Amino acid sequence: MSDIRIQKTGEPDILQTSDGRLTLSVPIQIKRRSGRKLVTLPNGETAPVRPWDVAPTSIQLALARGHRWLAMLESGEARSLKEIATREGIDNSYVSRMVNLTTLAPDIVAAILDDVLPNHVTLFDLAVDPPALWDEQRARLM
Template sequence: MSDIRIQKTGEPDILQTSDGRLTLSVPIQIKRRSGRKLITLPNGETAPVRPWDMTPTPLQLALARGHRWLAMLESGEATSLKEIAAREEIDNSYVSRMVNLTTLAPDIVAAILDDTLPNHVTLFDLASGTPLLWDEQRAIIDR
């Protein structure tokens, strides 16, 4: 059975016993940041943040809602945007604007998901009056 011990000092080491078992010694520290545990190596580096540990941005949440609501319409689970708004107890226009996000160019969607969209671009810029042509959408971002 393996045994894990947290060692805060020392050098990494591999020890082989006479019965063939290996003991791997890696000095690490486990720190809490925003309620999450991060592993800190002796040189001060922290392990990279995993995508599933990050809190989604408002724009990412809006994009997900838009796709979920569009899927509800396409599957027949809901018959109209008005019905979705009634179920969610929100305004019809908000549902409509979020569904507009499903027409964004793939590179813009990737930038939203990677959180690399320029800071001047807002949810309102992308959700209301979104042009259908992808080149025109990119022009909004490049302003």
């Protein structure tokens, strides 16, 4: 039976016991990137890019939804956020929070799209009651 233990320090090693079993020790680091986990080896290498690594993150999708719903309001396609929520079959408070994302500072939006937001920033932090001033938004993220 295999036993997996994660250790953050140490050197790669292979140990052989008297009964013939092998123990392989590979120090790795697991980092959260916008809800995804990324395994980093001690030399800084990461796994090659896979199709699921380039899929949009949940924050990127939320930003896109917010802009789409705001465009629906501005064009007259929908008369209210409640109407959009009814069409989409979701809660109107969710629609409101996603539309709030359209007021974010341009550098924050760029960080979302480039997937370089700090790991501690969540969608909730960005969407719920964002400050109107961009400097205050930036200060909240630090």
